[in-house]
Amino acid sequence: MSARQHELDDAALRAWPLPEPDDGADKEERGRVLVIAGCAEMPGAAVLAATAALRAGAGKLVVATPACIAPWVAASLPEARVIGLVEDERGELQAEQALERLHGVLAGTAAVLVGPGMVPEAAAVRLVRALRPALGDTPLLLDAAAMAAVREGGDAPAALGPHTLLTPHAGEMAHLLGQAKEALVQDPRDTALRAAHQWQCVVALKGAETWIATPGGDCWRHARGNVGLATSGSGDVLAGLVAGLLARGAPPAQAAAWGVALHARAGERLAERVGPLGYLARELAAEVPRLMGALRAQAGAARDR
Known part of the structure; x- marks a missing residue:
């Protein structure tokens, strides 16, 4: 397809x-x-993503998580309001009860992230399907298991709407499209563009090269970072960064682009200070405020010249 x-x-x-x-x-x-x-x-996925959202500059944080872990999450996030969600006897979240519990929060929410660390996939999908109509134009970022909402039912893309953003890696994208991973990695640019068009949302296809695509045919290539970013929890941090930028008012494509870039640059800084392997996902978010400040200062200096 034609792309810019x-x-x-x-x-x-x-x-x-x-x-x-x-x-x-x-x-x-x-x-x-x-x-x-x-x-x-x-x-920990909830804590990593939520912390990153605040580091990206969001002003207020609400975390909704299964009731069985809500006290621990609350103790780990003193800045947050933490809401415990009802689970059934199998430990799965109940979509309708969750929506009722969150009803009073949604009206004043600027961005919603669903998915980090959630299992099983079917429960995450049911929650997304219940939540999306209640959000109106509020940006919705789907990550991990929640992204499977695009797979179930022929009306899935239309139901999700244009304010939705997905952040799959190649394996997740293969699962979502029902195709072989080996074929997708041969042309990640075209894969991201086709998925964005098919689902009518912004897609950030993560990898050594990350491709961010919009339904209208714009795409951005990002090729920085290092292998140290391939570690447990790293994707949760990225999702939180993007969600925090959405909450600040960045449109989905911009939030994805800046989130990907800041995440990679945070990994570069940690590689220099800690080593190329062995730094932790929990350390990434703390690098972000300085990185944003440096880029803002460079932009200001360029305008003054």
């Missing part, structure tokens, strides 16, 4: 500045992000 390709480098980021709050802005103006994540076996 862009290289996602420092110059592109400086020319595409993030929305910035006024000096007198309060936390409401910086946006509330809702992170729905975690399960009994992976409670």
